[in-house]
Amino acid sequence: MEETIKGSQSLIFKNAPYLISAASVTGSKEAEGPLGKLFDMTSEDDLFGAQTWEEAESTMQKEACVLALGKVHVEPAAVRYLFGGDLLRQGIATSMGVEGLQIPMFGLYGACSTSGEALALAAMSAAAGYGEYMLAVTSSHFGSAEKEFRFPLGYANQRPLSAHWTVTGSGAFLVRSAERAAQDCHVRISGVTVGKIVDYGLKDSQNMGACMAPAAMDTIVRNFEDMGRTEQDYDRIITGDLGYVGQSILFDLVRGKGYDIRERHLDCGMTIFDQQTQDTHAGGSGCGCAAVTLASFVLPKIEKGEWKRVLFVPTGALMSTVSFNEGASVPGIAHGIVLEHC
Numbered sequence: 001m002e003e004t005i006k007g008s009q010s011l012i013f014k015n016a017p018y019l020i021s022a023a024s025v026t027g028s029k030e031a032e033g034p035l036g037k038l039f040d041m042t043s044e045d046d047l048f049g050a051q052t053w054e055e056a057e058s059t060m061q062k063e064a065c066v067l068a069l070g071k072v073h074v075e076p077a078a079v080r081y082l083f084g085g086d087l088l089r090q091g092i093a094t095s096m097g098v099e100g101l102q103i104p105m106f107g108l109y110g111a112c113s114t115s116g117e118a119l120a121l122a123a124m125s126a127a128a129g130y131g132e133y134m135l136a137v138t139s140s141h142f143g144s145a146e147k148e149f150r151f152p153l154g155y156a157n158q159r160p161l162s163a164h165w166t167v168t169g170s171g172a173f174l175v176r177s178a179e180r181a182a183q184d185c186h187v188r189i190s191g192v193t194v195g196k197i198v199d200y201g202l203k204d205s206q207n208m209g210a211c212m213a214p215a216a217m218d219t220i221v222r223n224f225e226d227m228g229r230t231e232q233d234y235d236r237i238i239t240g241d242l243g244y245v246g247q248s249i250l251f252d253l254v255r256g257k258g259y260d261i262r263e264r265h266l267d268c269g270m271t272i273f274d275q276q277t278q279d280t281h282a283g284g285s286g287c288g289c290a291a292v293t294l295a296s297f298v299l300p301k302i303e304k305g306e307w308k309r310v311l312f313v314p315t316g317a318l319m320s321t322v323s324f325n326e327g328a329s330v331p332g333i334a335h336g337i338v339l340e341h342c
Contacts, residue, residue: 007226080131171291209246
């Protein structure tokens with residue numbers, strides 16, 4: 001057995017797979033933010049030459065996958081499985097985006113936590129010996145998300161201060177089994193904590209940070225307990241897109257469990273935009289938020305050894321247009337990925 005079961009929700013891999021390549025593709029607003037110069041590809045045209053927002057999102061996914069593979073000179077045919085997802089109905093951004101690669105695919109939906117879900121499954125598959133290479137990819141697009149979940153952009157509605165700004169971006173990650181990893185691979189996925197659905201009964205879809213914070217707390221605390229660790233065992237604990245509102249709630253919830261992560265916490269939604277100059281209110285969100293921040297900002301720091309061990313916890317608000325219109329609550333989910341320098 002390639003992995004060791006830890007506690008109720010976690011795995012520690014005996015033969016930990018390596019994250020050997022990552023790529024990030026973003027739109028114009030993201031390029032103007034604090035991480036703008038770190039992205040592999042940006043476009044001033046948020047349509048990316050396409051006719052619709054959905055086609056633009058598919059284009060981003062395709063480009064991210066091609067870039068991630070090209071960095072390490074791996075052909076699509078060498079990839080055993082692809083794990084991908086997005087925010088749109090039936091995952092059309094992913095299915096349309098990766099179709100041309102002709103890689104056997106698992107379509108996923110974990111809302112904004114999808115990058116964590118994809119990385120967890122890719123790592124589990126590689127560690128179990130199901131193939132040498134696994135590809136994980138996610139995306140989101142401001143235009144397509146607003147059209148599906150909120151209002152058409154032309155409506156020009158006023159957004160509350162608790163609202164997030166959906167990131168236009170796609171991140172792709174190539175995972176390789178330990179047996180075949182080269183000596184110059186410096187990031188390994190040593191374990192995962194798979195999240196469960198946590199619902200505190202909140203119904204405000206314009207305050208997703210509050211909806212997702214309980215799930216982030218649950219996964220972080222479960223990771224500590226399953227693996228016999230504390231916040232001191234991680235250089236950074238990185239959530240996906242709780243934003244400024246959700247971060248404050250997370251700190252209170254975690255403190256109630258006996259831990260204090262304030263000195264080690266980083267949130268991708270607070271990192272990708274400049275709140276003072278970019279008018280993004282609570283911060284960034286969307287499947288692409290955590291993915292492009294991980295690919296462009298977090299992984300290089302682990303590769304260089306600046307951070308030795310990171311707990312990456314993308315967060316998702318599990319809602320749809322149907323559930324919102326029917327007055328249902330917005331439950332959250334978060335998946336934990338342990339990334340280590342080696």
